[in-house]
Structures are given as C-alpha cells and as structure tokens.
Amino acid sequence: MSRPPFITFEGTEGCGKSTQVQQLSVRLEERGIPFLVTREPGGTPIGETIKELLQFAPQGIGMTPETELLLFEASRSQLVRQTIKPALARGICVISDRFFDSTTVYQGAARKLDPQTVERLNAFAVGDCIPDVTFVLDVDADTARARMQKPRRPDRMEQEPAEFYEQVRRAYRQLVAREPNRVVLIDGSRSAADIGDELWATLVRRFPAVAGKSEIGNLSEPSAPTSQRPKSGM
Ligand SMILES: Nc1ncnc2c1ncn2[C@@H]1O[C@H](COP(=O)(O)OP(=O)(O)O)[C@@H](O)[C@H]1O
Numbered sequence: 001m002s003r004p005p006f007i008t009f010e011g012t013e014g015c016g017k018s019t020q021v022q023q024l025s026v027r028l029e030e031r032g033i034p035f036l037v038t039r040e041p042g043g044t045p046i047g048e049t050i051k052e053l054l055q056f057a058p059q060g061i062g063m064t065p066e067t068e069l070l071l072f073e074a075s076r077s078q079l080v081r082q083t084i085k086p087a088l089a090r091g092i093c094v095i096s097d098r099f100f101d102s103t104t105v106y107q108g109a110a111r112k113l114d115p116q117t118v119e120r121l122n123a124f125a126v127g128d129c130i131p132d133v134t135f136v137l138d139v140d141a142d143t144a145r146a147r148m149q150k151p152r153r154p155d156r157m158e159q160e161p162a163e164f165y166e167q168v169r170r171a172y173r174q175l176v177a178r179e180p181n182r183v184v185l186i187d188g189s190r191s192a193a194d195i196g197d198e199l200w201a202t203l204v205r206r207f208p209a210v211a212g213k214s215e216i217g218n219l220s221e222p223s224a225p226t227s228q229r230p231k232s233g234m
C-alpha cells in the first residue's frame, strides 16, 4: 500500500475504545511500527480547548445541536490538517479514538440534525482524509453503564437518557451496513484480550504491513514510534 493505515475506533461511551486503542498501541510498538494516537474532539491545542467547551464547561449547558455540530467539525478540521495528514504523509500509522462517524451518529441520528447537512460538514472538515478501517465496538447499555461505574467526569453526552444510547447504538449498526468495506462491527461484550486479538487479526489481514517491520517502517523517520497519547479519557 502507498501509505500506512488510518484506523479509527467508534462506539458508545464505555464500549472499550480507549482500552483497545491502548492494546493496539502496544502491539504496534512491539513490532516497531511507527504510529500516532489521537482522539476526538481534541488532539490539537485548538481541539482540546473546543473539547472542554463541548464536554465539560458550564457554558456548554444550553448549547444548540447546530453549535455542537460546528464545534466538532472545527476541532476535526484542525486535527486532520495539523496532525493526521502530516503523520500519514511521513509514513506514520494514525489511530484515532473517535472520528467523523461519531458526528454522523451523535449529531445526525441521535440529535436529529439533517443527515445530509451533517455529511456535507463532515466532508468539508476531513477532505480526502477518510479512515481506512473503522472498528465499532458494540455493547448493550447495561454493559456500557457497568463499565462506566468507576469515577470519571461525566460529559454532557453521558448524561443523556437511555433512549439516546439506543439511538446511538442503532445508528452505529446502520453505518456498518452502509459501509461494510470500511466499518467493522466488533462484539464488545467479550474480554478486552479477545477483542484485541480479533482486531489485530482483521488489521493484519487488511494491512499485512502492520504485522512487522516493513514498508511502513521504512518510510518513517528513525525517532519513531511517535505516540501522542491523550492526556485523559483512557
Ligand atoms: N472488553 C472489556 N471487558 C470488560 N471491561 C472492559 C472491556 N474493555 C474496557 N473495559 C473497562 O471498561 C471501562 C471503559 O472502557 P474504555 O476503554 O475507557 O471505554 P471508552 O473509551 O469506549 O469509553 C474501563 O474501566 C475499562 O477498563
């Protein structure tokens, strides 16, 4: 392949995204594959400021869905141009904890903004920067809730009612049906280790270069692996 893969993780809060991002990072590191981990919203100084406003700032209460959509896209446009595209161009594999599918699902399906407008804004924000593979970790509401029992700062999305959760889950499944070549549904109810094994098998099948030192490694700079780990939310 001409460049290393751009991999994204999606799913409801508590489905295990950050856990799997971490496990995948370990595997890539072991094999000497240069990679970069980022997340949405956030991942850049501008994006992290937008994230605070979107998720935790008291001023966020009363935010309209339209404003929310535009802020996510603003964070995303910055991340794509400042971080993701330059990394891929240097031969570095990029892993993002959430990306534009989260907007399709949360702002489109769950907040009920016009889906075509959401898709247009997604396209404007990312340009040609489309993930090569997207893993959707699918768990039911009870499992996700149980996993979120440990102390953490609940963001605005996590305070939504159960119906919101179901809409999000359904929309993710529809996405898998719509784009089966890119989006892979993973049963997230199993152990983290089993899920990690399945993810890895899928990746190696699709991108044999991630299995070991290879064309990807040869394209990168000697200081790799590069890892920009999220400060929190893991
Ligand atoms: N497959 C799994 N089985 C059981 N617990 C898990 C699994 N994956 C993650 N967890 C735990 O569930 C919690 C939420 O996982 P996390 O990876 O932070 O989810 P997300 O990033 O999707 O919100 C964490 O405490 C994590 O250790």
Ligand SMILES: [Mg+2]
Binding pocket: 017, 018, 019, 097, 233, 234
């Ligand atoms: Mg997380």
